[in-house]
Amino acid sequence: MKDRVRKLFSLLDPRPDAVVLANSVDPHLDQSFFYLFDVPSGLFEGSIAVAHPDGRLDVVSSILEAESARQAAKHDSSVTVHEMKDNSEREKIARKILPNPATVGLNYRELTHEAFLQVEKAFPSAKWVDASPAIRKARMIKDANEIERLERAAGIGSVVATKIPAMLHTGITELELAAEIEYAMGREGASGRSFATIAGFGPDGAEPHFAPGGRKLEPGMSIVCDFGALYQRYASDITRSYHFGPRDEQMKQVHDTVFAAQEAALAAVHDGAIAKDVHLAAARVIDASPFKGRFTHGLGHSIGLAVHDGFGMNHLVEEPLQTGMTITIEPGIYLPGKGGVRIEDDIVVTDEGYRFLTKAPREYLEVAA
Numbered sequence: 126m127k128d129r130v131r132k133l134f135s136l137l138d139p140r141p142d143a144v145v146l147a148n149s150v151d152p153h154l155d156q157s158f159f160y161l162f163d164v165p166s167g168l169f170e171g172s173i174a175v176a177h178p179d180g181r182l183d184v185v186s187s188i189l190e191a192e193s194a195r196q197a198a199k200h201d202s203s204v205t206v207h208e209m210k211d212n213s214e215r216e217k218i219a220r221k222i223l224p225n226p227a228t229v230g231l232n233y234r235e236l237t238h239e240a241f242l243q244v245e246k247a248f249p250s251a252k253w254v255d256a257s258p259a260i261r262k263a264r265m266i267k268d269a270n271e272i273e274r275l276e277r278a279a280g281i282g283s284v285v286a287t288k289i290p291a292m293l294h295t296g297i298t299e300l301e302l303a304a305e306i307e308y309a310m311g312r313e314g315a316s317g318r319s320f321a322t323i324a325g326f327g328p329d330g331a332e333p334h335f336a337p338g339g340r341k342l343e344p345g346m347s348i349v350c351d352f353g354a355l356y357q358r359y360a361s362d363i364t365r366s367y368h369f370g371p372r373d374e375q376m377k378q379v380h381d382t383v384f385a386a387q388e389a390a391l392a393a394v395h396d397g398a399i400a401k402d403v404h405l406a407a408a409r410v411i412d413a414s415p416f417k418g419r420f421t422h423g424l425g426h427s428i429g430l431a432v433h434d435g436f437g438m439n440h441l442v443e444e445p446l447q448t449g450m451t452i453t454i455e456p457g458i459y460l461p462g463k464g465g466v467r468i469e470d471d472i473v474v475t476d477e478g479y480r481f482l483t484k485a486p487r488e489y490l491e492v493a494a
Contacts, residue, residue: 126182212243327343343370394454404438
């Protein structure tokens with residue numbers, strides 16, 4: 126944890142006296158709190174973390190999760206846990222931790238207004254500094270521990286992707302399939318889903334962010350399944366597309382085109398590559414096909430403690446890829462009224478190029494009806 130705090134302050138110029146991360150009530154929890162304080166369980170609603178330039182971290186926790194906090198901190202002398210009985214105590218403890226700071230960094234991107242008012246009450250004379258750009262940069266480059274967890278989460282998603290064909294049968298609804306996928310992730314060791322599972326049959330697969338409904342699977346339908354697992358707070362995100370019943374030659378061509386687009390994008394990934402250039406590598410393949418204009422979203426996004434964790438990848442993004450970044454590569458083609466295909470994988474950027482975190486087969490798969 127000390128290394129992460131120091132990494133954050135190395136990116137802050139000028140450096141504030143401290144950085145304060147404040148949680149509100151779920152789901153308004155700052156994932157950067159869990160980046161600096163690597164605690165595996167608990168919500169830590171209303172808790173704050175005070176990070177210091179020398180690498181120390183003070184955590185103010187409620188009684189509810191104080192034991193979890195102490196267990197997480199017991200092997201790290203840079204972390205001190207303070208237990209509060211109620212919210213009024215939080216302010217008193219915060220002032221003891223940080224008496225009369227001149228400048229305090231806050232995560233503007235995640236801080237709720239109510240939480241800000243509470244922090245302001247604790248440090249009424251402080252000048253506020255937006256630490257969110259530095260926090261974003263710190264989180265984008267993953268350490269070995271983070272990559273290990275992301276790979277475990279991706280492994281869960283990969284195993285489940287190979288089990289989906291056995292779940293398919295005539296009459297199953299999109300909602301039922303989504304439930305089966307989430308149950309299977311739990312059976313494989315996920316602590317939860319990283320986002321609401323997408324299962325779209327036939328024309329519903331042509332909507333990239335579709336919410337599953339009551340449509341029933343029938344022979345001849347294409348299927349898009351987009352889902353992700355959480356493992357020790359870290360997320361995966363994988364999409365696989367299937368075809369149920371007799372081959373549809375057009376959808377087979379769509380899948381082959383998406384596969385070629387993903388391969389072109391992967392070939393463009395390396396340390397120093399510009400995000401928009403990777404996106405355009407995939408877009409050029411699709412635009413040269415009969416499906417020009419049907420790739421309707423960005424190529425991917427960074428992934429970590431959040432499923433969208435830092436930046437997106439589209440034709441406008443100038444973000445340079447760096448070794449240690451974890452990103453998704455997910456080209457797709459969508460034919461309104463008929464169906465869609467998306468292939469999505471999680472990768473880590475390496476000195477040599479990239480390495481797959483998700484490892485499920487990506488080829489066209491027909492499932493017998």
